[in-house]
Amino acid sequence: MxxxxxxxxxxxxxxxxxxxxxxxxxxxxxxxxxxxxxxxxxxxxxxxxxxxxxxxxxxxxxxxxxxxxxxxxxxxxxxxxxxxxxxxxxxxxQLNLYEQSFRSGFELFYGNVKDYCILALLPSYLEREGSSLVYMVNDLIQRSDHPESGFYLNDQEVLANKLRRLDAAGERILLIGVSFALLDMAERGSFQLRNTIIMETGGMKGRRKELIREELHEKIQLGFGVSRVHSEYGMTELLSQAYSSGHGIFNTPPxxxxxxxxxxxxxxxxxxxxxxxxxxxxxxxxxxxxxxxxxxxxxxxxxxxxxxxxxxxxxxxxxxxxxxx
Structure with a gap:
């Protein structure tokens, strides 16, 4: 086999x-x-x-x-x-199977990772060891080869300024974040993003009250000025991910x-x-x-x-x- x-x-x-x-x-x-x-x-x-x-x-x-x-x-x-x-x-x-899976899956749904500046807002994951999500996103950041790609823990103001600057310059951006952190950022600042994909990975992680998806996405859309919110569906026990390009409808790789x-x-x-x-x-x-x-x-x-x-x-x-x- x-x-x-x-x-x-x-x-x-x-x-x-x-x-x-x-x-x-x-x-x-x-x-x-x-x-x-x-x-x-x-x-x-x-x-x-x-x-x-x-x-x-x-x-x-x-x-x-x-x-x-x-x-x-x-x-x-x-x-x-x-x-x-x-x-x-x-x-x-075999870690290479995980790498091949998430690399191929990302390319299938989003194209060449080098076309993006990848910004990651994953505080609850960065604060512990052994996260498969952090491993995946770190690999995508490295492979994007964009000088501005990177992780952000709690410095949301720095991230917000970078996001506005890059988006205004026409850079193609993927901001991937845990739900509570994206919601915090959306509520603190007003954005009108035109070249950015917002992708939530789910979960309030005990930081905020759980919201139904429609309410969560509506708040994120309003705060970031985007028409839809993308989602990633994965878990520790899986080596593959499903993705949604909006409305909570997920598709899987083959x-x-x-x-x-x-x-x-x-x-x-x-x-x-x-x-x-x-x-x-x-x-x-x-x-x-x-x-x-x-x-x-x-x-x-x-x-x-x-x-x-x-x-x-x-x-x-x-x-x-x-x-x-």
Whole structure:
């Protein structure tokens, strides 16, 4: 199995075929996933459709080393959390797969990174170690090769002045930031940006009251003077990202797919247009687990794009009694 072939997928048939190959590989080489499938009573030899592949609850990344190779992990990405017990850890055996995934995904949706000045406002991520988002954005900043690209922690006034100056000069700018920091900046200053993409990565991180997406985006649009807000959908447990160019409608790269499960029965699929739990296939996760059941609520649209509607209350999660594994 050649992981590089994942990034050359051209259609749904190729995606399904490769997904089944990855499932068999991970069932054989990933002890956690293997035991999970066995407890479900799944006969791996009889899994012949993508829809029959079991999805591992993402919570396993908090308590288990989810890895599908005997190679040593070269990098460990970790999520934010108030205690060690609620921090997810993603053991990455081949960092180059992550790099190829996010580089190819960015180029697919936004073109050549060298066409941008990338400004990053990610205080909550910069304040801790092990963030996969910081790793990705730092790589994009370096590859942009723009002298003004860079990170900003709390010096929003300096960032605001730079943003106004570069935008007025006609520079093509990507400002990527965590939601609470973008909202703070939008409320403190009045902008009328014409050459800047504002991209939020989600989350108030306990800094501000959570807002529904429509309200958040409306406030950011008003403050920055832009007509829409882009979004990045990713997480510690994934090596690929989905992107939205506005209105919270996300699209995935060809090696990533979202399915929606029934909230009462995690082994039944919802039709397009119906809301439910978000399951993700990320083939770049070949050396951890590519089939993950998340805690997000969402729905798929007819064209295969998807929306994120919120998150499960922990009490609402069904079918996770196998977490005692």
């Amino acid at each position: 050649d992981p590089k072939s994942f990034f050359r997928i051209k259609n749904s048939q190729e995606f399904s075929s490769i997904s089944l190959d990855v499932f068999r590989y991970q069932y054989k080489h990933n002890l956690v996933y293997h035991e999970f499938c066995d407890l479900l009573g799944v006969n791996a030899d009889k899994v012949t459709r993508l829809e029959d592949i079991p999805f591992l609850p993402i919570e396993f990344f908090r308590t288990k080393q989810v890895i599908s190779t005997t190679k040593e992990a070269t990098t460990v990405f970790s999520s934010s959390g108030t205690t060690a017990s609620n921090t997810s850890k993603h053991y990455v055996a 090696w990533m797919k979202v399915l929606i499960r029934d909230t009462e029965d995690p082994f039944r699929w919802q039709p397009k247009g119906r809301s439910g739990g978000v399951n993700i296939i990320d083939l770049a996760n070949v050396y951890s687990c590519s089939f993950l059941a998340t805690q997000d609520l969402g729905k798929r649209r007819e064209d295969g794009s998807f929306e994120i509607l919120g998150r499960f209350d922990h009490a609402d999660i069904r079918g996770c009694n196998l977490m005692v594994l």
